[in-house]
Amino acid sequence: MTKNRGFRMDLHIHSMYSGESLADPRDILETAIERGLDGICITEHHSLYASRPFERLKKQYPSLVVLRGVEISTDAGHMLVYGVDDTEWDDWGNSKPVNGQELIDRVLRLGGVAIPAHPWQVMESAGNQEGLQFTVDERISTLSNLTAIEVCNGKQLGHPSICEILGAYAKQMGLGGIGGSDAHAPENVGNAYTVFKTPVCSSRDLVKAILSKMYYPQTS
Numbered sequence: 207m208t209k210n211r212g213f214r215m216d217l218h219i220h221s222m223y224s225g226e227s228l229a230d231p232r233d234i235l236e237t238a239i240e241r242g243l244d245g246i247c248i249t250e251h252h253s254l255y256a257s258r259p260f261e262r263l264k265k266q267y268p269s270l271v272v273l274r275g276v277e278i279s280t281d282a283g284h285m286l287v288y289g290v291d292d293t294e295w296d297d298w299g300n301s302k303p304v305n306g307q308e309l310i311d312r313v314l315r316l317g318g319v320a321i322p323a324h325p326w327q328v329m330e331s332a333g334n335q336e337g338l339q340f341t342v343d344e345r346i347s348t349l350s351n352l353t354a355i356e357v358c359n360g361k362q363l364g365h366p367s368i369c370e371i372l373g374a375y376a377k378q379m380g381l382g383g384i385g386g387s388d389a390h391a392p393e394n395v396g397n398a399y400t401v402f403k404t405p406v407c408s409s410r411d412l413v414k415a416i417l418s419k420m421y422y423p424q425t426s
């Protein structure tokens with residue numbers, strides 16, 4: 207890491223262990239290094255256990271920080287969860303409907319942080335208009351104890367206005383804004399990422415860094 211470029215971390219990646227992705231873990235790690243990332247976080251759907259093979263594999267790529275989180279579907283949209291380890295996670299790693307507010311509060315109590323992923327929606331009135339118009343997912347406005355939202359998601363790159371809308375919302379609400387590729391294929395790793403002011407070397411560091419709000423989202 208050089209002094210001025212910050213610590214670049216893609217916080218939202220799916221591998222073949224996510225069920226809907228075909229991305230080989232080794233290809234993900236190699237692409238991350240090629241793209242100049244300093245770290246990544248694997249966020250499989252509803253399972254921290256699924257990404258365990260990365261623990262063994264990452265030892266072969268010591269220049270890259272590899273962490274694991276999860277992505278959980280809730281009644282307030284998808285949430286990225288960081289900093290909650292296997293044992294503490296057990297109750298939430300199943301397919302039962304999850305209440306978004308309960309998830310946020312419980313994860314905070316466990317020393318982690320839960321962040322709404324891609325919290326945008328297409329405006330209802332945009333149906334027949336040329337080009338789509340977007341707005342913030344209204345479900346997140348009802349949530350309390352939020353720390354940050356995912357402002358830049360790699361799947362939104364065709365619609366840069368989404369990043370702008372979510373960035374403005376985060377600023378207005380005093381929330382941090384993270385970036386993650388949401389890659390389901392290795393070539394998309396690093397399309398969006400988060401730039402931290404200081405290095406993030408562990409899940410504990412990551413939670414601390416996210417709570418500090420000293421970071422910004424970036425796309426490439």
Ligand SMILES: [Zn+2]
Nearest residue numbers: 277284323324
């Ligand atoms: Zn999602």
Ligand SMILES: [Zn+2]
Nearest residue numbers: 218220277388
């Ligand atoms: Zn995702």
